[in-house]
Amino acid sequence: MPPPVISVSHLGKSYGSTVAVDDVCLEIHKGEIFGLIGPNGAGKTTTMECVEGLRKADRGTISVLGLDPRRDLAALQHRIGVQHQEAQLQKRIKVWEAIDLWSSLYPRVVDTEVLLARLGLEEKRNAKFMTLSGGQKQRLFIALAMIHDPEVLFLDELTTGLDPQARHAIWGLVKGIRERGKTVFLTTHLMEEAERLCDRVAIIDHGRLVEVGTPAELVERHCPERRVVFTSEGTDAAERLAGVPAVRSVVSEGCTHTLRGEGDDFVTHVINLIAREGIQVKGFRTEVPTLEDVFLKLTGHGVRD
Ligand SMILES: Nc1ncnc2c1ncn2[C@@H]1O[C@H](COP(=O)(O)OP(=O)(O)OP(=O)(O)O)[C@@H](O)[C@H]1O
Ligand SMILES: [Mg+2]
Structure with missing residues (x-):
């Protein structure tokens, strides 16, 4: 390696x-x-x-x-190329002027026309910095960070x-x-x-x-739990699935049943079970944990707290 x-x-x-x-x-x-x-x-x-x-x-x-x-x-x-958090430029500098100024800092630069096209800024080449949208400003900062092909x-x-x-x-x-x-x-x-x-x-x-x-x-590693949430009008749907080993828990609220289990096969397993039991399903969705859940679990707080 x-x-x-x-x-x-x-x-x-x-x-x-x-x-x-x-x-x-x-x-x-x-x-x-x-x-x-x-x-x-x-x-x-x-x-x-x-x-x-x-x-x-x-x-x-x-x-x-x-x-x-x-x-x-x-x-x-x-x-290396660097885009700083909360970067700013002079309000009235034009896109092409900023590109020109940055180009002068390096002995070797990329084809700036190609760069502007790649970042979708060709039509903004004569626009002043202050008239760019947030996304356009960010794309300009990426362009400036890449001008010397880092x-x-x-x-x-x-x-x-x-x-x-x-x-x-x-x-x-x-x-x-x-x-x-x-x-x-x-x-x-x-x-x-x-x-x-x-x-x-x-x-x-x-x-x-x-x-x-x-x-x-x-x-x-940290949030292996998978959830299946389904709705079924049959009153005994939850009971018929509760005894299955792969299903760790079943919580029912009215017609909505939430099954919890682990591993990649869990959802397939539940689908097979529902089919085998002949349960009439009105709605079905899976809930897979995200990085946000991992973050919460590892730090004990949300990322925006
Ligand atoms: N120049 C500085 N002088 C004094 N304290 C600083 C300075 N820069 C950062 N800190 C402090 O160091 C800690 C880390 O700041 P830093 O800017 O690295 O965090 P960050 O993860 O980038 O945050 P953000 O998501 O808000 O950008 C904070 O407590 C901050 O107040
Ligand atoms: Mg920061």
């Missing part, structure tokens, strides 16, 4: 008496979208900016593309404040970036975003890493 693109070992950083990051260890591999997820103040931006070389860690070691972000910052800046892209809270449509468009863009072989390190406090976009996630809370894995692994 090739060495990780980003390697963080025992990272620690405090601001006065506030411990922002506490003993964080991470490895991020080439071509993956890796998400650091956690609530406000969890230490995501601090961790990310230490990795980018923009903040100085108190403890630990960091390597990005084999470089030390503090010592080799100038070399690293040509190989190997690693850092995206801090990329879609916060965007509507679902703009968010989906940006997820598509980020997946396209991965398809071109880049590595993406992002932060988010949106569990749906992490689940849909990230190959692997790390959950951070109060500066400490709580878990690392693929979203599916974390759900399987």
Whole structure:
């Protein structure tokens, strides 16, 4: 296996008496979208900016593309692209002017026309920054972060404040970036975003890493329960399923029955049982736990608390 693109070992950083990051260890591999997820103040931006070389860690070691972000910052800046949380530009700067200005910072840049087209900004090339929508501003920041064709892209809270449509468009863009072989390190406090976009996630809370894995692994490991909810007018439907070993519990409210069990086969099992018992079903749905449930279970609170 090739060495990780980003390697963080025992990272620690405090601001006065506030411990922002506490003993964080991470490895991020080439071509993956890796998400650091956690609530406000969890230490995501601090961790990310230490990795980018923009903040100085108190403890630990960091390597990005084999470089030390503090010592080799100038070399690293040509190989990484950064989109900051709550970035701003001058209100009246035009899209093409911003692209031009950023291009002048690097010895080698991509074809900016291709970049603008890829990010759906061709028609906005003459628009002033202040007239762009939230999603367009974010796409411009991605464009600026990618102007020198970096190997690693850092995206801090990329879609916060965007509507679902703009968010989906940006997820598509980020997946396209991965398809071109880049590595993406992002932060988010949106569990749906992490689940849909990230190959692997790390959950951070109060500066400490709580878990690392693929979203599916974390759900399987911490919230293996599956639920089937069905409605049936037959009065004895629940009783007929209650004795089955795979069904851990049955709760009925009127005609609505909720069955709980574990494992990938559980839902198939219930469907077979319902068919075998000849139960008349009016409605049927399954409820599979999400990353949000994992987060709640591991941290004891919701991500927005
Ligand atoms: N420059 C700073 N000076 C003092 N304290 C800071 C500074 N930056 C961050 N902190 C504190 O460190 C902790 C972690 O902050 P950080 O910005 O890393 O969190 P975050 O996970 O990015 O949060 P958010 O989701 O709100 O962006 C918080 O308690 C914050 O108040
Ligand atoms: Mg932050």
